[in-house]
Structures are given as structure tokens and as C-alpha cells.
Amino acid sequence: MTCVQEETREVSVPSVDGLAAEQITDEDDGGADGSQRRRQIIDAAREVFARDGFASARIREISAVGGVTDAMIYRKFRSKEELFGAVLDEPLGEFTRAIQGLAAHGLGTSPQERYRLSVEAHEKLLAVFRDIAPLLGVALFYDSDAGRIFYRDHMLPVITAVAESLRAVMTARQLQVIDPMLLTTALVGIYLAFSTAAYDKRIAESDHAESEIITRAVAFGLFETLLS
Amino acid sequence: MTCVQEETREVSVPSVDGLAAEQITDEDDGGADGSQRRRQIIDAAREVFARDGFASARIREISAVGGVTDAMIYRKFRSKEELFGAVLDEPLGEFTRAIQGLAAHGLGTSPQERYRLSVEAHEKLLAVFRDIAPLLGVALFYDSDAGRIFYRDHMLPVITAVAESLRAVMTARQLQVIDPMLLTTALVGIYLAFSTAAYDKRIAESDHAESEIITRAVAFGLFETLLS
Numbered sequence: 001m002t003c004v005q006e007e008t009r010e011v012s013v014p015s016v017d018g019l020a021a022e023q024i025t026d027e028d029d030g031g032a033d034g035s036q037r038r039r040q041i042i043d044a045a046r047e048v049f050a051r052d053g054f055a056s057a058r059i060r061e062i063s064a065v066g067g068v069t070d071a072m073i074y075r076k077f078r079s080k081e082e083l084f085g086a087v088l089d090e091p092l093g094e095f096t097r098a099i100q101g102l103a104a105h106g107l108g109t110s111p112q113e114r115y116r117l118s119v120e121a122h123e124k125l126l127a128v129f130r131d132i133a134p135l136l137g138v139a140l141f142y143d144s145d146a147g148r149i150f151y152r153d154h155m156l157p158v159i160t161a162v163a164e165s166l167r168a169v170m171t172a173r174q175l176q177v178i179d180p181m182l183l184t185t186a187l188v189g190i191y192l193a194f195s196t197a198a199y200d201k202r203i204a205e206s207d208h209a210e211s212e213i214i215t216r217a218v219a220f221g222l223f224e225t226l227l228s
Numbered sequence: 229m230t231c232v233q234e235e236t237r238e239v240s241v242p243s244v245d246g247l248a249a250e251q252i253t254d255e256d257d258g259g260a261d262g263s264q265r266r267r268q269i270i271d272a273a274r275e276v277f278a279r280d281g282f283a284s285a286r287i288r289e290i291s292a293v294g295g296v297t298d299a300m301i302y303r304k305f306r307s308k309e310e311l312f313g314a315v316l317d318e319p320l321g322e323f324t325r326a327i328q329g330l331a332a333h334g335l336g337t338s339p340q341e342r343y344r345l346s347v348e349a350h351e352k353l354l355a356v357f358r359d360i361a362p363l364l365g366v367a368l369f370y371d372s373d374a375g376r377i378f379y380r381d382h383m384l385p386v387i388t389a390v391a392e393s394l395r396a397v398m399t400a401r402q403l404q405v406i407d408p409m410l411l412t413t414a415l416v417g418i419y420l421a422f423s424t425a426a427y428d429k430r431i432a433e434s435d436h437a438e439s440e441i442i443t444r445a446v447a448f449g450l451f452e453t454l455l456s
Contacts (some may be wrong), residue, residue: 007294010337036237053371055283055371102323106401133370134375136369137365137369137375138321138369138370140365140369140370140424141362141364141365141366141370142281142369142370143281143283147362147365147424147427148427151424151425151427152427180424182425185421185422185425186418186421186422187420187423188424189417189419189420189421190413190414190417190418190421191417192417192420192421193413193414193416193418194413194414194417195411196375196379196417197302197379197380197387197410197413199375199376199380212285219432
């Protein structure tokens with residue numbers, strides 16, 4: 001996970017010829033199409049990364065679990081880092097859509113209904129985060145240069161997309177308490193912290209109870225007594 | 229950073245003989261006392277870990293920067309993991325005292341004064357967190373077993389201490405919005421997220437501006453529009 005390696009990735013975008021070659025290879029290779037193979041590889045990689053961690057995960061193990069060849073993995077992903085990013089993009093996309101859904105429902109319903117929808121949405125979001133928190137932590141902090149690149153390439157698009165949908169709701173309601181980018185960043189931090197807190201078994205692992213807490217915190221503040 | 233290695237540390241506490249031997253060694257070794265040498269080693273380790281990351285940091289480099297011998301480091305710290313934990317304990321202690329100070333000031337002053345004190349305290353806390361966030365991230369996520377142990381041994385005491393001081397304030401004011409342990413956990417998550425967001429230069433790095441945001445979020449909620 002070096003800076004140089006990842007930076008290179010930005011420069012050497014696949015040429016049209018390269019893409020065509022890949023498609024032909026996929027068609028030649030047993031009939032499964034490119035996206036199906038990609039799916040198999042990502043599912044296997046998620047399993048192996050979650051079990052072995054980033055550093056110890058072996059491409060050979062991922063190919064064995066996924067029922068593909070090492071060469072196939074390297075045709076789809078330039079490096080272990082790129083595969084790792086791809087594994088996280090899917091749950092991060094899920095996270096984005098769930099928050100966007102929450103923001104959409106935030107418009108035009110009653111306060112009671114908004115509360116219920118919020119708890120439901122946070123419950124889903126927490127469940128997503130519990131799965132990815134350890135891998136996300138590794139991606140952000142394993143190496144500081146790689147972490148910066150991961151943040152820019154994988155986290156920032158998520159935060160920006162969520163922030164834009166929240167901005168729309170906030171603008172519609174003519175109330176903008178804090179910058180939506182920072183709001184979203186804070187929310188991601190809370191999810192990460194709550195997921196990490198499950199390291200300690202004394203903290204309840206009930207997604208429903210915690211999602212109620214997040215809803216209350218988001219709506220009423222973390223510490224209502226501070227200014228009152 | 230293996231689970232077994234760290235677990236062993238709990239069992240093999242230094243014997244009285246071991247401690248006596250260490251003191252004699254320190255006196256023989258140039259006149260600096262044990263805590264001074266410990267200080268030199270921790271300062272050097274902080275510098276090297278911050279620059280090289282956990283995996284790449286070399287004890288040889290830490291001893292060179294600190295002006296001590298490798299053997300001296302191994303007399304004070306059983307492993308690189310233990311030294312890493314010691315580096316983080318100091319800023320985490322600073323964080324604990326700053327929040328406890330905030331909680332203490334939260335009693336008996338006017339809302340305006342509480343707001344000002346809160347912004348001041350969060351500003352200090354953010355500054356502390358910006359320094360340690362990358363190392364903290366590594367400690368929590370580099371390896372999932374080691375992360376659990378680090379959480380239990382280094383983070384949980386911080387969160388518990390802070391939560392107890394907040395609990396006292398909340399009880400005195402007869403208002404407990406959310407469990408103080410979860411409140412503190414959420415705050416730590418926000419700090420971690422804001423510190424990590426500085427990976428992206430587009431987010432302002434003004435501790436004052438962000439500490440105002442945290443104060444508002446803590447007091448009024450992250451998203452005031454949600455339930456209103």
C-alpha cells in the first residue's frame with residue numbers, strides 16, 4: 001500500500017484497446033461475463049480480507065475461495081489495494097443509498113414518522129458499518145499515504161453524495177445548522193466509533209437501541225444539558 | 229501485534245526483583261533516572277511512528293533518535309506494541325483531562341460561558357486528536373485481535389473516565405439524554421472522523437471553526453431539521 005503505487009493507478013487508465021482485450025478474454029474464459037467474475041472475486045476477497053486482515057490476505061487464497069485463477073484476479077484488479085477498495089465500495093454504496101433514502105423521507109412527513117424512519121435507517125446503516133468498520137479502519141490507517149488516497153478515492157465520494165442529499169433537505173427546510181459535509185463526516189465517525197465499541201462486549205450490540213440513540217443525538221444533540 | 233503476545237503481557241507482570249534490577253541498571257547507565265529515559269524513548273518513538281507508521285518503524289531508528297540503546301528500549305518496553313501503546317497513552321490522558329475540565333466547567337456557569345468554554349475545550353481536543361488520529365487508527369485497526377486488546381487496555385479506560393465525569397454533570401442537571409459511555413464513544417468518533425477528514429485538504433483545518441461546529445452539534449444536534 002504505497003503512495004507511489006496508487007498514484008500510478010491514476011495515470012495509467014486503461015486504454016480502449018486494453019478494455020476490448022479484457023472483454024475478449026472474459027468471453028474466452030468459460031462463458032461467465034466480466035461482471036459475474038468480478039462479483040465472484042469481490043465476494044471471495046471480502047471473506048478472506050475479513051478473516052485474515054489486509055496484510056495477511058493472500059491472492060492465492062482469494063482465488064481458491066472464489067473458484068477463479070490468480071491470473072483472472074490480476075486481470076480485473078491491478079493490485080491487492082485496488083481489490084480491497086472494490087470490496088469496500090459496495091457496502092459504502094449501500095450506506096450512501098440508505099442515508100439518501102433517509103434524507104428523501106425527511107421531507108413532507110410528520111415528526112413521528114420522521115423519527116421512525118430515522119431509527120429504521122440508522123439501524124440499517126449500523127448493520128452495514130459493523131461489517132465494514134474493521135476493513136475501513138485498515139484502509140484509512142494501515143499506511144498514512146495509502147489512507148489519504150483511500151479517503152480521497154473511496155470515502156470522499158460517499159461523504160459528498162450523502163452531504164448533497166442532506167443539503168437539499170436542509171435547504172428545502174430553510175435550516176442549515178452545520179455544513180452538510182461536516183455533518184456527514186461526523187455521522188460516519190459516530191458509526192465507526194459505535195462499530196469499534198463492539199470490540200468491548202459490555203456495550204450492547206443491539207442495532208435498534210443504538211440507532212435510537214443516534215437518532216436522538218442527531219436530532220437533539222449529544223449532550224442537551226451543555227447549553228441549557 | 230498478535231493476540232497471544234499481548235495477552236502474555238497481562239500475565240507476566242514484572243516481579244519486584246525485576247523492577248529492582250531495572251532501577252539499578254538505570255542508575256548505572258549515565259545518571260538519568262528511569263522516568264527521564266522513558267520520556268526520551270517515548271518522545272523518539274512518537275516521532276518515528278508518526279513518520280514511518282507502525283509496521284515500518286524500527287527500534288534501531290527509535291534508539292538513534294532518542295539517544296538511547298536498543299537494549300534500554302527493550303528493558304523499558306517488552307515489545308514494539310507496548311511502546312506504541314505508551315506513546316498514545318499520554319495524548320489520550322490529555323484528552324481525558326480536557327473533557328473532564330469541560331464537564332467541570334459545565335456546572336454553575338451561564339449558557340454563554342458554557343458555550344465559550346465548550347468551544348475552547350473542543351479546540352484543544354481537536355488539536356490533540358489531529359496528532360494522534362493516524363496512530364490511533366493503526367492501533368485500533370492494524371490487526372483485529374490487537375485492535376480489540378488496544379481498545380480494552382487503552383481506549384476503554386479513557387472513555388470510561390470521561391463518561392463518569394459527564395455522568396456526574398448530567399445527574400447534577402437531572403437530564404440524561406443518552407448513556408454517557410455511548411455519548412463519549414460518539415464524541416471520540418467525531419474527533420477521529422474530523423481528524424481523518426483533514427486528509428482531504430478541501431475541509432478547513434481550523435480547529436476553532438470545527439470546535440464551534442462540534443459544540444453546536446453536541447448541544448443542538450447534528451441535524452436540527454430532522455424532527456422539527
